[in-house]
Amino acid sequence: MLVIFIWPTVAEFFNWGSVSMTSKLQWRAAQHPSLGESLHWRQVETTSDLELHTQLKELIPEKHGRLNKLKSKHGKVELGNITVEMVVGGMSGLTGLLCETSLIDPEEGILFRGLSISECQKLLPAAKPDGEPLPEGLLWLLLTEKVPSNEQVDSLSKELRRRATIPDHVYQTINALPVNAHPMTQFATGVMALQVQSEFQKVYEKGIHKSKYWEHTYEDSLNLIAQIPVVAAYIYRRIYKNGHVIPMDDSLDYAGNFAHMLGFDNPEMLEFMRLYVTIHSDHEGGNVSAHTGHIVASALSDPYLSFAAALNGLAGPLHGMVNQEVLVWIKSVVDECGEDVSKENLEDFVWKTLNGGKIVPGFGHEVLRKTDPRYTCLREFALKHLPDDPLFKLVSDLYEVVPPILLELGKIKNPWPDIDAHSGVLLNHYGLTEAQYYPVIFGVSRAIGICSQIVWDRALGLPLERPRSVTIEWLENYCKKPAQD
Ligand SMILES: CC(=O)SCCNC(=O)CCNC(=O)[C@H](O)C(C)(C)COP(=O)(O)OP(=O)(O)OC[C@H]1O[C@@H](n2cnc3c(N)ncnc32)[C@H](O)[C@@H]1OP(=O)(O)O
Numbered sequence: 001m002l003v004i005f006i007w008p009t010v011a012e013f014f015n016w017g018s019v020s021m022t023s024k025l026q027w028r029a030a031q032h033p034s035l036g037e038s039l040h041w042r043q044v045e046t047t048s049d050l051e052l053h054t055q056l057k058e059l060i061p062e063k064h065g066r067l068n069k070l071k072s073k074h075g076k077v078e079l080g081n082i083t084v085e086m087v088v089g090g091m092s093g094l095t096g097l098l099c100e101t102s103l104i105d106p107e108e109g110i111l112f113r114g115l116s117i118s119e120c121q122k123l124l125p126a127a128k129p130d131g132e133p134l135p136e137g138l139l140w141l142l143l144t145e146k147v148p149s150n151e152q153v154d155s156l157s158k159e160l161r162r163r164a165t166i167p168d169h170v171y172q173t174i175n176a177l178p179v180n181a182h183p184m185t186q187f188a189t190g191v192m193a194l195q196v197q198s199e200f201q202k203v204y205e206k207g208i209h210k211s212k213y214w215e216h217t218y219e220d221s222l223n224l225i226a227q228i229p230v231v232a233a234y235i236y237r238r239i240y241k242n243g244h245v246i247p248m249d250d251s252l253d254y255a256g257n258f259a260h261m262l263g264f265d266n267p268e269m270l271e272f273m274r275l276y277v278t279i280h281s282d283h284e285g286g287n288v289s290a291h292t293g294h295i296v297a298s299a300l301s302d303p304y305l306s307f308a309a310a311l312n313g314l315a316g317p318l319h320g321m322v323n324q325e326v327l328v329w330i331k332s333v334v335d336e337c338g339e340d341v342s343k344e345n346l347e348d349f350v351w352k353t354l355n356g357g358k359i360v361p362g363f364g365h366e367v368l369r370k371t372d373p374r375y376t377c378l379r380e381f382a383l384k385h386l387p388d389d390p391l392f393k394l395v396s397d398l399y400e401v402v403p404p405i406l407l408e409l410g411k412i413k414n415p416w417p418d419i420d421a422h423s424g425v426l427l428n429h430y431g432l433t434e435a436q437y438y439p440v441i442f443g444v445s446r447a448i449g450i451c452s453q454i455v456w457d458r459a460l461g462l463p464l465e466r467p468r469s470v471t472i473e474w475l476e477n478y479c480k481k482p483a484q485d
C-alpha cells in the first residue's frame with residue numbers, strides 16, 4: 001500500500017480566503033472528527049486494491065466501534081434545545097440526523113468527507129489532465145472516506161458499466177405512461193420497475209443475519225447507480241427524440257456515458273456532466289430527498305424503494321425541481337424584457353414575481369447562509385467556457401439584483417443563490433434545452449449520495465426513524481407551564 005500525505009493547508013489557504021488558518025483547522029476539527037486525530041495531515045491513500053467493496057468492508061468495523069462507544073459513553077450529551085419554532089417550522093435549525101458522507105457548514109458549504117468542492121476538483125481523478133472530477137471518484141470517496149487512484153476509478157467505471165443491464169419490463173412500464181407525463185414521474189416509475197430485481201428484498205425474504213444487510217444494500221445500490229443513467233436517457237429520448245435510443249459507449253466513464261446516451265457528444269458537455277453529477281450528488285442528510293431516502297430505508301425498505309421515494313421529494317419545486325423553474329423563469333424574463341434587459345427592468349421583474357405571491361426560484365436555503373459554493377463552482381465553469389452566453393449574463397445580473405430585494409422583504413434568512421440558480425443555463429448552453437428534464441439529471445446525480453448514505457445506515461445498524469409529533473393544543477399547554485414562561 002502506498003500512502004501519500006497531502007498538506008491541505010496550502011489548498012485551504014487559496015480556497016478559504018480571509019478566514020485564518022487556525023480557525024479553519026479548529027472548525028474542521030470540530031466538524032470532522034472522522035478525519036482523524038491530526039487534521040494537519042490529510043491522508044490520501046492509494047492502494048493496489050481495486051475493489052470498492054473490500055475497502056468498505058475494512059472500514060465498517062472501525063466505524064461501528066466508534067458509534068457504539070459514542071452511544072455508551074456520550075449518549076446523554078445534549079446537542080441543543082428543541083424550540084417550539086423548530087417543531088412548527090419544518091425542524092429548521094434542529095440537528096437530529098446522523099449522516100457520514102457529507103456535512104454542510106452554513107458559511108463554507110458542502111464538504112464531501114471533509115473535502116470542499118475545489119479540493120475535490122483538485123484531488124479526484126479526472127478523464128483528462130486538469131479535467132473535472134469523475135463522479136465514480138466521488139462515490140468511492142463517499143463510501144470509503146478515501147480519495148481513489150485513477151486505477152480504482154477506472155475499475156469502478158468498468159464495474160458500473162457491467163452492472164448497467166436493464167430488464168425489458170422496465171421500458172415496458174415506462175412506455176405504459178403517456179409520453180407527456182412529467183419526466184420525473186417517468187423516472188420514479190422506472191426506478192420502481194427496477195426494484196423487481198432487488199437483491200436485498202430477496203435475501204431478506206429468505207432470512208439473513210442483520211450484520212449482512214449492508215452487503216445486499218451495497219449490491220442493490222451499485223446496480224441502481226449503474227442502471228439509472230440508462231433509464232433516464234431512455235426517458236429523455238422517448239419524450240424529446242422520438243424514442244431513438246443511443247446505446248452506452250463502453251469506452252466512456254459514468255457521466256460521460258450519460259451525456260452520450262442523452263445525445264450529447266461535445267467534449268465540453270461531457271466535462272460539464274462530470275462536474276454536474278459530482279457536485280449534485282450529496283448534501284448531507286437533512287435535505288428533502290436524502291432525508292426521505294433515509295427514513296424509508298430505516299424501515300428496511302430496499303435502496304430502490306427508498307430512492308424512488310427520495311425522487312418524489314426531489315420532484316418538488318422547492319427542492320430539485322427548482323432547476324426547471326429557474327430556467328422557465330429566466331426565459332420568461334427574456335420573453336417579457338428581451339435578452340438585453342437592464343438591471344432596473346430586472347428589478348421590476350423580480351418585484352412583480354414577489355408581488356404575485358411567488359418565490360424567486362434558485363435563491364434562499366434552509367442551511368446555507370452564503371452563496372452556495374456549488375453555484376460559485378458552476379459560475380467559474382461558465383466564466384471559463386461560455387463567458388458570452390446571454391443567459392449566463394442574465395444569471396450574473398440576477399446575482400447582483402435579487403439578494404438586496406429579498407433582504408428588503410425583511411424575513412428571509414439567506415438571500416443568496418443556490419446551485420439551481422445556475423445549472424440550467426449551462427445545460428441550455430450545451431443544447432439540453434428541455435427544462436422539465438433537469439430534475440431527472442439532478443436525480444441521477446443524487447443517487448450517488450443517497451445510496452452511499454443508505455449503505456452506511458445499514459452498515460452502522462441505524463434504527464427505524466420515528467420521531468414524536470405533538471398537536472397545537474399540546475404545545476399551547478406545554479408553553480403555559482410556569483417553568484416555560
Ligand atoms: C437543491 C435545493 O433544494 S436548494 C433550494 C432550492 N429552492 C429554491 O430555490 C426555492 C426558492 N427558495 C425558497 O423557497 C426558500 O428559500 C427555501 C425553501 C429554500 C428555504 O425556505 P426557508 O428556510 O423557509 O427560508 P426562510 O426562513 O429564509 O424563509 C422566510 C420567508 O422568506 C420567503 N422566501 C425564502 N426564499 C424566498 C425566495 N427565493 N423568494 C421569495 N420568498 C422567499 C419564505 O417563503 C418565507 O416566507 P413566509 O414567512 O411568508 O412563509
Ligand SMILES: O=C([O-])CC(=O)C(=O)O
Pocket residue numbers: 282283286287288289366367418
Ligand atoms: O440541502 C438542502 O436542503 C437542499 C439542497 O441544496 C440540496 O439538497 O442539494
